[in-house]
Structures are given as structure tokens and as C-alpha cells.
Amino acid sequence: MKGVAFDLKNVGVCYRKAASLPWKANKFWALHDISFQVHRGETLGVIGRNGAGKSTLLKVLADIIRPDKGSIDRAALTVTMLSLGAGFAPRLTGRKNIFLCGLLLGMDKQHISKRVDDIIALADIGDFIDEPIRHYSSGMRARLGFSIAYYVNTDIILIDEALATGDQAFKEKASGLIKEKIKSDHTVVLVTHSMNLVKDLCDRVIHIENGHSLPELPVEKSIERHLM
Amino acid sequence: MNSGLFKFLNLVLYRANSELRSEATRTYAGYLWWILEPLMSLVIYYVAFKYIFHRETPHFALFLFIGIVLYRFFAGTVTRSATSISGSTGLIQLVYIHKSIFPLSVVMVNLVKFMVTFLLVLIITWLVGIPPSWAYLALPGLVALILLTTVGASMICAAITPFFPDFRLILDTIMHLLVFLSGIFFDIGNLSPSMQAILRLNPIAAIIEQFRSILLYGRWPELKQLVPALIISGVFLAVGWLLIHRFNRNFPKIG
Numbered sequence: 001m002k003g004v005a006f007d008l009k010n011v012g013v014c015y016r017k018a019a020s021l022p023w024k025a026n027k028f029w030a031l032h033d034i035s036f037q038v039h040r041g042e043t044l045g046v047i048g049r050n051g052a053g054k055s056t057l058l059k060v061l062a063d064i065i066r067p068d069k070g071s072i073d074r075a076a077l078t079v080t081m082l083s084l085g086a087g088f089a090p091r092l093t094g095r096k097n098i099f100l101c102g103l104l105l106g107m108d109k110q111h112i113s114k115r116v117d118d119i120i121a122l123a124d125i126g127d128f129i130d131e132p133i134r135h136y137s138s139g140m141r142a143r144l145g146f147s148i149a150y151y152v153n154t155d156i157i158l159i160d161e162a163l164a165t166g167d168q169a170f171k172e173k174a175s176g177l178i179k180e181k182i183k184s185d186h187t188v189v190l191v192t193h194s195m196n197l198v199k200d201l202c203d204r205v206i207h208i209e210n211g212h213s214l215p216e217l218p219v220e221k222s223i224e225r226h227l228m
Numbered sequence: 229m230n231s232g233l234f235k236f237l238n239l240v241l242y243r244a245n246s247e248l249r250s251e252a253t254r255t256y257a258g259y260l261w262w263i264l265e266p267l268m269s270l271v272i273y274y275v276a277f278k279y280i281f282h283r284e285t286p287h288f289a290l291f292l293f294i295g296i297v298l299y300r301f302f303a304g305t306v307t308r309s310a311t312s313i314s315g316s317t318g319l320i321q322l323v324y325i326h327k328s329i330f331p332l333s334v335v336m337v338n339l340v341k342f343m344v345t346f347l348l349v350l351i352i353t354w355l356v357g358i359p360p361s362w363a364y365l366a367l368p369g370l371v372a373l374i375l376l377t378t379v380g381a382s383m384i385c386a387a388i389t390p391f392f393p394d395f396r397l398i399l400d401t402i403m404h405l406l407v408f409l410s411g412i413f414f415d416i417g418n419l420s421p422s423m424q425a426i427l428r429l430n431p432i433a434a435i436i437e438q439f440r441s442i443l444l445y446g447r448w449p450e451l452k453q454l455v456p457a458l459i460i461s462g463v464f465l466a467v468g469w470l471l472i473h474r475f476n477r478n479f480p481k482i483g
Contacts, residue, residue, distance in 0.1 A: 013481070016481060017482075059321065059480065062324060063477070064321065064322075064323070064480050065477050065480050066477045083322035083323060087323070089246045089250050090250075091249070091253045092246055092249060096249075100242055100243070100246055103238060104239065104323050104325060108234075108238070109238055132253070
């Protein structure tokens with residue numbers, strides 16, 4: 001092991017409803033008590049039912065929100081949540097959106113300029129790249145979003161079921177590329193409902209239920225427990 | 229850290245740039261609206277005060293226009309900023325960016341429009357026969373002052389609305405009130421001394437007054453009258469930054 005990327009101890013996250021009166025119950029604990037470590041270079045699967053708190057957990061790891069209790073220690077590494085088409089401006093051309101979205105994902109301008117042709121090639125949208133993206137089909141938009149996210153240079157990748165995009169052919173291409181990334185020495189946290197993917201790709205797995213992390217088991221055992 | 233700041237500024241500028249371009253594609257007249265909008269409100273105020281109230285201020289149209297352009301920059305920016313974070317819930321759930329980026333991009337968008345309309349103000353000034361003067365050298369300072377005041381107020385309002393959505397409506401009323409308290413269609417200098425002192429506590433009123441004295445009369449600004457504005461803009465900036473920075477990672481939790 002090359003050190004610890006994340007160290008979570010008893011992490012809890014509480015959401016508040018806006019525009020609710022202070023004396024009414026307006027708190028909702030999405031995570032109660034999560035403890036685990038992520039080591040550098042490993043691929044960690046996160047499984048659990050809908051609403052168990054998996055997406056909230058990814059937001060904590062991405063440093064989008066801070067826990068309301070417990071603690072998280074993070075190594076000095078760059079973390080990116082693979083989000084497709086975050087911040088797209090529908091009236092701008094695909095090319096401009098590559099820059100906009102790339103900057104939002106933390107790339108710098110020179111890096112984007114260098115990668116822009118690769119991104120366009122991967123997205124496979126041809127001349128449409130200089131059209132406003134509101135004229136794109138949803139598949140084209142998803143492909144462009146994926147291609148931008150794919151070229152982000154980052155130490156730790158967080159993936160929330162992002163493998164399913166575009167048509168069947170692109171889906172296969174995309175999941176192939178993602179798998180390649182996962183198998184390289186990137187640190188990956190993968191939230192998924194696909195047990196096959198977990199079996200294929202993950203070194204370890206964390207099982208979350210109602211905002212609590214269950215005691216860690218080996219991958220096979222953990223999947224069995226989840227399917228019970 | 230330096231590269232962080234560089235990325236931050238790049239993002240603000242790129243977002244502002246995108247917003248300006250997107251906005252222009254939404255209407256037929258596009259960029260022309262940057263000057264059509266203030267000119268249209270000029271016509272309304274001019275007709276109302278010249279022909280209904282028979283205001284006899286010299287160069288009344290220009291006098292009005294200076295007030296309108298400055299007020300619109302402040303009010304338009306603050307109103308848009310107020311919903312800039314609360315309107316980006318989707319985005320802030322997906323990526324971490326410092327939330328000050330949202331009001332700051334709105335400020336950049338409106339600063340560009342303001343600069344264009346301000347150029348129009350200068351052109352009109354010369355067309356009606358008022359020559360430029362050395363006092364123009366003070367203009368960048370005054371522009372900086374209204375910019376800082378606007379940035380501060382924008383950040384405060386952007387930070388409040390997500391927690392308290394009703395604030396947006398209250399803000400509309402405050403901005404409406406500000407039309408009457410900023411001396412847009414009258415000269416503060418003509419009021420009683422105590423009233424003058426009170427109105428100059430409003431930074432926008434004090435700033436509009438000094439812009440006029442430079443452009444219309446070629447006088448250097450009176451710093452004493454800008455002291456409250458300076459203090460208030462400093463307070464706005466500090467409070468706005470602290471609020472956004474303090475709640476930077478709380479905004480995505482509100483839904």
C-alpha cells in the first residue's frame with residue numbers, strides 16, 4: 001500500500017430543508033456513521049440500496065460538502081467526481097462548452113487546449129462541435145460530457161454509475177475506457193448497483209445501509225450479504 | 229495557491245464570457261440591448277419629470293442618465309447575484325467550486341455592460357457640449373468604488389437567498405426604495421443639510437452625486453462626502469466574503 005488517500009471516522013451528514021420554519025423538524029441525516037479508509041491505488045466499490053447515502057458519501061469524498069460529525073482526513077491529492085456535462089451552457093457551441101466544463105472540473109486552460117482535439121475525437125460528434133449544444137441529441141450531449149470528464153487529469157476518480165451513457169456502441173467504448181483507467185494505478189471510488197462490475201473491478205467493497213457502514217467483508221462475501 | 233487563484237479567475241472570466249454570449253443569442257437585438265435598456269428607462273424618467281413635474285435642472289437628460297446607468301449597474305447586479313448560488317443547485321452538487329464564483333461572474337457580466345453604457349454617457353456628455361476636464365482622472369477611482377460596493381452587496385445577497393428564499397422578494401422592494409433614495413432624478417445637494425447627510429449614507433447616492441459633479445461641472449470629487457460610502461463598501465466586502473466562505477460547503481446541502 002502506498003499510503004492512505006481518505007480516512008473517514010464516524011462521518012455523519014445532515015441536510016436541511018430551505019424555507020422551513022426553525023422550530024419544525026427540518027433536519028435529515030443522510031449519513032449517520034461511516035468509517036473506512038481508501039488506500040492509494042486501489043479501487044473501492046460502494047454498494048447499498050437506493051437512498052442508503054452512497055451519493056452523499058461521494059460528495060463528502062469530493063469535498064463538495066463537509067461532514068456534520070466525525071472526521072475525514074484526506075491526502076494532498078486532486079479528487080474529481082466524474083460528472084457528465086456539469087455546467088453545460090446550452091446556447092454555446094460544443095467547443096466552448098469543452099472549455100467551460102473543463103475549467104469547472106479543475107483543468108487549466110492550456111491542458112484543455114492541448115486535449116481539445118482528443119476530446120472532440122472521442123465524443124465523435126463531427127462538425128456539430130461548432131453548433132450550440134442545445135441542438136445536440138441527448139446522446140451527443142452525454143458523449144461530449146463523458147469525453148471531457150475522461151481527459152481530466154486527477155489522482156482520485158469518483159464515479160457514480162457514470163458508465164451508462166449514450167448508445168450501445170458508445171456505452172461499450174466508454175466502459176472499456178473507464179475500466180482501463182480503473183486498472184491503471186489511479187485511485188477509484190465506484191458507486192454502482194452492478195455486482196458484476198464490483199466483482200470485476202474492485203479490490204475492496206464498502207456496504208452502506210441507512211447511512212451506516214457495515215463491517216467490511218471480502219468482496220465476494222460482501223456481495224452475498226448485499227443480495228440477501 | 230497561485231495556480232489556484234489563476235484557475236479561479238479564469239473560471240469567473242470564462243463563465244462571464246459564456247453568459248454574455250448566451251444572453252445575446254436569446255434576443256433579436258442581441259448586444260444592442262446593452263444600450264437600449266438604459267435608454268428606455270431614460271425616456272420614461274425624462275418624460276415623467278420633464279413634462280409632468282417640469283423639472284428645470286440644466287442638462288436634465290444627461291443628469292438622469294448618469295444616475296440611471298450607475299443605479300442599474302448596482303441594482304441589476306445585486307438582484308441577479310441574489311439567485312446566482314440558489315439557481316445553481318444542480319451544478320454545485322456535482323463539482324466543488326468556491327461559491328463566490330457565482331456572484332463574481334454576474335458582476336463581471338454587468339461590469340462589461342456598464343462599461344459600454346458608461347462610454348455612451350461620455351459620448352452624450354461631449355455631444356451636449358460639456359468638454360472633458362482633468363477631474364476625469366478621478367473616474368477610475370469612482371468606478372472602482374461602485375464596483376467594490378456592488379461586489380460586496382452581491383456576495384451578501386447571494387449567500388442569504390439559499391437559506392432564506394423570500395429574501396429575493398424583499399430585495400426587489402429594497403431596490404425599488406433605492407430608486408428614490410439614490411438621487412437618480414433629483415440633486416441631493418438641493419435638500420436640507422441633515423437630509424443630505426442621511427442620504428449620503430447610501431453609497432449609491434453619494435457615488436452618483438460625485439460622478440455628476442465630475443462629468444457635468446468638471447469638479448474633483450469631494451472625498452469627505454464619500455467617506456460613508458467607502459466604509460460601507462468595505463464592510464459589505466468583508467461580510468459578503470466571510471458569509472460565502474463560511475457557508476461555502478453548506479450551500480450544496482440545502483435542498
